[in-house]
Amino acid sequence: MSSPLRIAVLASGRGSNFAALLAARERGELAVEFVLVASDKADATVLALAQTAGIPTLVLNPRDYAERRDYDIALFDRIAVSKPDLIVLAGFMRIIDGDALKPWAGKMINIHPSLLPKYRGMHTHRRALKAGDAEHGASVHYVTAELDGGPVIAQVTLAIESGDTEDTLAGKLLPLEHRLLPAVVACIADDRLALGDQGIAFDGELLRKPLLWTGGKLVR
Ligand code: GAR
Numbered sequence: 496m497s498s499p500l501r502i503a504v505l506a507s508g509r510g511s512n513f514a515a516l517l518a519a520r521e522r523g524e525l526a527v528e529f530v531l532v533a534s535d536k537a538d539a540t541v542l543a544l545a546q547t548a549g550i551p552t553l554v555l556n557p558r559d560y561a562e563r564r565d566y567d568i569a570l571f572d573r574i575a576v577s578k579p580d581l582i583v584l585a586g587f588m589r590i591i592d593g594d595a596l597k598p599w600a601g602k603m604i605n606i607h608p609s610l611l612p613k614y615r616g617m618h619t620h621r622r623a624l625k626a627g628d629a630e631h632g633a634s635v636h637y638v639t640a641e642l643d644g645g646p647v648i649a650q651v652t653l654a655i656e657s658g659d660t661e662d663t664l665a666g667k668l669l670p671l672e673h674r675l676l677p678a679v680v681a682c683i684a685d686d687r688l689a690l691g692d693q694g695i696a697f698d699g700e701l702l703r704k705p706l707l708w709t710g711g712k713l714v715r
Contacts, residue, residue: 500684503531503579505587510541512585512606515673516680517548525677527684531577533570535589551577557589567595581683584638585676593640601690603638604683606676608668610650611636615643620664623655631655631664633672634705635679637690646695648688649706649713651675675708682713 504513513532519525532545533553542552553573560566574582575598584605596603609619611634623631632652639645651671655664682688687698695702697715706713 498528500527500680501530501578501580502527502680503533503574503577503582504529504541504545504585505533505574505582506539506541506585507534507536507588508539508541508586510539510544510586511669512672512676513541514544516583516585516677517544518673519677519681525681525684527680530579531574533574535570535587541586563590564592564594567592571595571599581680582638583676583680590642591638591640596638596640599638601637604635604648604679605638605643605645606633606635606672607643608633608665608672609643610634610652611643611647618661620661620668624659624661624664628655631668633668633675635675637695646690647705648695648702649675649679649708651708671708674711678708678713679706 506513516525520527529550531551531553532541534542535555535557537554537556542554545552555566555570555573557566560569580602582599582603584603609623610632614622620631630652632650634647634650636647637645653667653671689696693701697706706715
């Protein structure tokens with residue numbers, strides 16, 4: 496049997512998506528090894544979650560670096576020491592320098608709370624409501640130098656109902672994110688997903704549109 500996929504998680508805050516990954520592993524749905532949880536915020540709750548689970552943590556403060564690029568290069572140099580096969584951005588709220596990303600092309604994914612390419616960046620729930628959208632959702636995508644712009648692997652959708660607010664939408668979407676992200680990571684761990692020159696391959700066939708999380712699984 497091959498050794499489990501080594502995962503480093505980068506997160507800036509509460510870490511509920513990381514907790515969902517941990518829970519999926521506990522349930523036996525994710526054969527991975529968490530080798531590091533890294534954060535730009537010393538007080539991020541995600542660090543306490545990692546420590547409780549016995550996973551090594553790393554905090555690097557952007558204020559200790561003159562330029563964003565210097566910080567990003569230092570951060571990914573430190574992450575590389577843990578030899579991850581995959582880096583998962585789970586609520587990492589920083590833009591990452593293109594040079595720092597280069598060595599990780601096809602090995603870094605991000606979860607974003609919108610139906611990309613809609614609403615890259617911040618305040619996605621507010622923007623979906625303001626636009627009068629009928630549906631909203633979350634996306635998991637490969638990370639490229641373009642903010643929230645890399646190839647989208649999979650999405651989950653939810654209907655926007657009258658009376659929804661930014662808070663109710665966020666509250667309804669988060670549990671769906673918690674299913675979507677582990678499902679995508681499991682596909683990568685099982686060698687079912689890969690990013691190549693032609694695009695994303697799933698089970699050996701190119702994806703023409705993102706996979707959809709529905710009925711408890713990812714479907715084409
Ligand atoms: C999640 O909703 C995630 O989609 C979002 O941050 C939240 C992190 O929550 N990510 C982004 O907005 C990235 N652009 P968590 O810390 O509880 O996982």
